[in-house]
Amino acid sequence: MSTQTFRAPAGERMPFIDALKAVGSQLIVLHHLAFYGPMSDWTHQLAPDVVGWFSQHARMAVQIFLVVAGFLAARSLAPDGFLRAERPLALLWQRFVRVSLPLIVALLLAMVCTEVARYWMAHDSLPAPPTLWQFVTHALLIHSLLGVDSLSAGVWYVAIDVQLYALLLGLLWLGRRLGEPLSMAAPLLVVAVVLASLFFFNRDSGWDNWALYFFGAYGLGAMAYWLSRANADRHATAWLAGMALLTVLALAMDWRTRIALALAVALALAWSHRSGWLFTWPRSRALGYLGRISYGVFLLNFPVALVVNAWFTRYASPDAGVQTLGVLVAWLACNLAGTAFHHGVEQRLGRVGRARPPTQALVAGTGSQRSRK
Known part of the structure; x- marks a missing residue:
């Protein structure tokens, strides 16, 4: 197969990435079901190895x-x-609005779910009653930096995502100031910060509230794109091998399974991009759909799982089989809630803060003159 990158029409989905997101989101849901709530204690009696694996390792998704x-x-x-982009701060604002508005709605729903669950059960997996300060810091995505207790599991990732985007955007902006268009200045800056993360920051958990801790994995993804694009230079394969070698050296210094997984995903993305599989495989509507709703599932799975845990604790038989059925019900409920959230909230709020196409902006401007993210 040709090593030239398959060129997809603008706006075409990438089923390989949808599949990765689908698998990743389901692993996170199963991790939360195994790690939080009393039902998993019963399921552990039936399948201790399975529950133990999801509890300890599925979070690496x-x-x-x-x-x-x-x-x-x-x-x-x-x-x-x-x-x-000529206005990087506008792009950062759009990113913040795109992820934070659905998060705010999800947090409000999570607080309601937590109180419902608290009415039915008492368990250490239930967050404490929220305060206004907690909610504000979550909405601003700074709760982890300030040491504020989380209102829901996994919320830290949303804050880190915005930090990582801001860091990459800053490096690209600095690279443009240092070099001419199409120079290597920006990618080299990214490589430098990736190496700093892999060899230093990611080895110290004290940095895990900051983007530098995670930039090794994030930057590997960026490098995988640049080294697999259609107009990458003829040495791109050698550069990919060098990227892998440097990551392996960082792992030899301090083994981290999460970084080994990140490298594997980055190489898989690079290969799928150059081969064209990124846009053509797998042909699965189910995986594609689960990939599209993955953010909604990610945001709502913990509070929904708490409610199901609480109901089964209060009303269902204290039997391992029945409680394991509760785990399966919770898994299904998390996906149904994520589906409803995606269509009812995420898609609608996703348009807020985005730049409108020129034709739409013109129509909107004309209408605003007549009548008065």
Whole structure:
């Protein structure tokens, strides 16, 4: 198969990335079901190895999202390694609005769900009653930086996503100031910060509230995009091998399974991009749909699972089989809630803060003259 990148029409979905997001989101849901709530204690009696694996290891699926996010950010911000946008702060604001508005709605729903669950059960997985300060810091995506207790599991990732986007955007902007268009300045800056993360910051958990801790995985995604694009230079394969070698050296110094997974995902994305599989495989409507609703599922799975846990604790038989059925009900409920949230909230709020096409802006402007993110 040709090593030239398949060129997809603008706006075409990437089923390989949808599949990665689908698998990653389901692993995160199962991790939360195994780690939080009393039902998993009963399920542990029936399948201790399975529950133990999901509880301890499925959370590494976060690395999938980190790498994919870096890949897509490079694709949208700097397809040739050079920042195209003239207003980077506007792009950062759009990113913040796009992820924070659905988060705010999800947090309100989570607080309601938590109180419902608290009415039916008492368990250490229930967050404490929220305060206004807690909610404000969550809405501003700074709760982790300030040491404020989380209102819902996994919310930290949303804040880190915006930090990572801002860091990449800043590096691309600085690279444009230092070098001419299409120069290597910006990618080299990204490589430097990736290496700093892999060899230093990611080895110290004290940095895990900051983008530098996660930029190794995120930057691997960005590099995978640049080194697999159609107009990458003829040495791109060698550069990919060098990227892999440097990551392996960082792992030899300090083994981290999460970073090994991030490298594997980055290489898979690079290969799928160059081969064309990124846009053509897998042909699965189910995976594609689960990938599209993954953010809604991610935001709502924990509070929904708490409610199901509480109901089964209060009303169902204290039997391992019955409580395991509760886990399956919770899994289904998380996906149904994520589906409803995606269509009813996320898609609608996703248009807020985005720049409108010129024709739409013109029509809107004309209408505003007549009548008066």
